[in-house]
Amino acid sequence: MDKSLDLLGHDEIDHQHRSLLDGIARLAVMPQDSPRFLNEWVRFIDEIRSHFEWEEAEMASLEYPDTARHRRDHRRQVAALLEHLRSFREAEGVVSREVFQAMSDWTARHVRSFDREFMAFLREREVWDLRQELVLWESDFLLEQAS
Ligand SMILES: [Fe+2]
Numbered sequence: 001m002d003k004s005l006d007l008l009g010h011d012e013i014d015h016q017h018r019s020l021l022d023g024i025a026r027l028a029v030m031p032q033d034s035p036r037f038l039n040e041w042v043r044f045i046d047e048i049r050s051h052f053e054w055e056e057a058e059m060a061s062l063e064y065p066d067t068a069r070h071r072r073d074h075r076r077q078v079a080a081l082l083e084h085l086r087s088f089r090e091a092e093g094v095v096s097r098e099v100f101q102a103m104s105d106w107t108a109r110h111v112r113s114f115d116r117e118f119m120a121f122l123r124e125r126e127v128w129d130l131r132q133e134l135v136l137w138e139s140d141f142l143l144e145q146a147s
């Protein structure tokens, strides 16, 4: 399974993405006829949901303009994961390798596009905040000089 991951230069987000891809890789090689497999899958869905919630809270706090589109991509993935889980449980079937490959591909693609764009915004925002601080500092300084 392809475990390549685009690092975004943000320790927390990179760590969470790595953990998600590792989780998928673990699921892909686990025997599916044991209760551990189902537990691990449920745990993985919890983890990916927490990751999405964390990212969405970050986006909301920064008033990221593309939040709604980004959130929709998260929702689609959670719905697909729950659907695979449901059909596995109901049919007591086997999850094919393609499903895990698709999960891994989706994650890598989402990180490469949506998450990377958000990180670019976050960095620009930090620079913008710094500039605003400098402008305020300068005007305070000029006012002081003038008085
Ligand atoms: Fe992410």
Ligand SMILES: [Fe+2]
Residues within 6 Å of the ligand: 055, 070, 074, 110, 114, 115
């Ligand atoms: Fe995301």
